[in-house]
Amino acid sequence: MSAALALLKRDVKLSWREGGAIGTALGFYLVVVAITPLGLGPDLNLLARIAPGILWIALLLAALLSADRIFHNDYEDGALDVLITGPLPLPLVAAIKCLAHWLTTGVPLALLAPVLGLLLNLPIGTSPSLVLAMLAGTPAVSFIAGIGASLTLGLRRSGVLLALLALPLYVPVLIFGVSAVTPYVNGPLWAPLFMLCALSLASIVLAPIAAAAALRTALR
Amino acid sequence: MVSFANPTRFLSLVDHAVPWLTALTVILLGLGLYLAFFVAPPDYQQGETVRIMFVHVPAAWLAMFGYMLIAVSSLGTLIWRHPLADVAAKTAAPIGATFTFIALVTGSLWGKPMWGTYWVWDARLTSMLVLFLLYLGLIALWQAIEEPGRAGRAAAILALVGVINIPIIKFSVDWWNTLHQPASIVRLGGPTIDPSMLAPLFVMMAGFTLLFVLLHLIAIRAEILRRRVRAMQQSQVEHAALVEA
Amino acid sequence: MLDLGPHAAFIVAAYSVTFAAVAALSFFIVEDDRKQRRLLADLERRGIRRRSASTQSKPGGAKAGKPPRRRRS
Numbered sequence: 001m002s003a004a005l006a007l008l009k010r011d012v013k014l015s016w017r018e019g020g021a022i023g024t025a026l027g028f029y030l031v032v033v034a035i036t037p038l039g040l041g042p043d044l045n046l047l048a049r050i051a052p053g054i055l056w057i058a059l060l061l062a063a064l065l066s067a068d069r070i071f072h073n074d075y076e077d078g079a080l081d082v083l084i085t086g087p088l089p090l091p092l093v094a095a096i097k098c099l100a101h102w103l104t105t106g107v108p109l110a111l112l113a114p115v116l117g118l119l120l121n122l123p124i125g126t127s128p129s130l131v132l133a134m135l136a137g138t139p140a141v142s143f144i145a146g147i148g149a150s151l152t153l154g155l156r157r158s159g160v161l162l163a164l165l166a167l168p169l170y171v172p173v174l175i176f177g178v179s180a181v182t183p184y185v186n187g188p189l190w191a192p193l194f195m196l197c198a199l200s201l202a203s204i205v206l207a208p209i210a211a212a213a214a215l216r217t218a219l220r
Numbered sequence: 221m222v223s224f225a226n227p228t229r230f231l232s233l234v235d236h237a238v239p240w241l242t243a244l245t246v247i248l249l250g251l252g253l254y255l256a257f258f259v260a261p262p263d264y265q266q267g268e269t270v271r272i273m274f275v276h277v278p279a280a281w282l283a284m285f286g287y288m289l290i291a292v293s294s295l296g297t298l299i300w301r302h303p304l305a306d307v308a309a310k311t312a313a314p315i316g317a318t319f320t321f322i323a324l325v326t327g328s329l330w331g332k333p334m335w336g337t338y339w340v341w342d343a344r345l346t347s348m349l350v351l352f353l354l355y356l357g358l359i360a361l362w363q364a365i366e367e368p369g370r371a372g373r374a375a376a377i378l379a380l381v382g383v384i385n386i387p388i389i390k391f392s393v394d395w396w397n398t399l400h401q402p403a404s405i406v407r408l409g410g411p412t413i414d415p416s417m418l419a420p421l422f423v424m425m426a427g428f429t430l431l432f433v434l435l436h437l438i439a440i441r442a443e444i445l446r447r448r449v450r451a452m453q454q455s456q457v458e459h460a461a462l463v464e465a
Numbered sequence: 466m467l468d469l470g471p472h473a474a475f476i477v478a479a480y481s482v483t484f485a486a487v488a489a490l491s492f493f494i495v496e497d498d499r500k501q502r503r504l505l506a507d508l509e510r511r512g513i514r515r516r517s518a519s520t521q522s523k524p525g526g527a528k529a530g531k532p533p534r535r536r537r538s
Contacts, residue, residue: 147377156364165360165361168357168382168385171350172388175392175393175396176392179399195392206384214374214377217373268472268473269472269475271476272475272479275480279483314493315490318489322482322486322487325479326479329478333471333472431487435490438494439497441498441501442498442500446501452513453508456508
């Protein structure tokens, strides 16, 4: 147990120290949300209606852009080889790395969303349900991104390829994530919220298995 | 399956099968086209445009058949390490993607005269679009990884992840559609198909399926030969290096 | 002649796209197959063997035709 926690702490610490990666993801989130009204027109009613969709899509893109960080740094300096032969089972290693990505990227993005929602005229009253929905759905985002990151490890243009592979898998998360937030109701919508939790739990369990298999093929 | 594991034996099987498979495919497709245009009656509601069904339905069926084939082959690669499994998966992807494309386009062209729109975000169409994206992802992954062993295993993992996701995606889009009621009720294909249309449909399905199998076998042969050529070119380079040394 | 009704253009378009896509797919697959067979025949004619020879065997061409069944030592 302590080995797993140690790995988690190490990954989180490295991400914080790197700083730029998290900041870039947040900055990208801001930029995308900021330019969508410029493409859609300043009609505040329209923006409020589509704000949940824009916020979720921009979050997916921001998470995907930072996803290759999950395994890449350790792959480059050989630490991944050590982890594969280490005491922790590889799926657990993959799960911890995806968890670290969620803690350092998914959660900050989720917490930033209500602020960006203001740019889109999303009423402040929806903030709790927005944050709740995103906190419920971003684990799925990080863990599915982990599958993409492990499949594209070390490849050229891996960023775009990762996005191409992961986005179709995000369709359920997007659908339920947007449905869990509505500008017209102040509380969360429980049915989609529970579906998001289910998707996240399923990804937490299944994604590390696929990611571990992909890591093994990449390092053979 | 075990007897197919030997590439040389498989190649001779393909060589024998291709000629008569080609003939059979041409006959079935020709017969199907004749039945589709000259025997099947125009639909009571849809008129002549129902004839699009005779290409759209086989294409949609092959889109799904192709992906299932890739999924089973992926199991063969990862679990049983069947030597031809990754070849089967790699070559099936472009064929399946083409039929998915045909299904999407013919469906769209069927939709415009029928329901007034080229596209609608109902569960079936959206799932077919996502399936197309999954195919593209597989092909992109195959292209991006140079070492064929790693490419085969990575693509196999991706294919299996996709297979698990397809029902989830279909369920979520279904649910999403119940939330956002479409403006008009869309009924795809009609509730029942008249028997006079079933025969042409089955002939076309059979003909197209044989076409898939035929193209797949030729592509597998080409891939096996490609790998042999590469091995020989490599040994040629090694020979030259030895002579130099 | 065949009367395809008021939406004939859609029917023609659908079948044309199908035919074109199938034709393109078949063309690429068959062409690739032909190319590989040509390359293989060319290499075999030049006497390149399928397995890389061991260092002690004669360098250069061995027999043309069927690949050897045993490693030469």
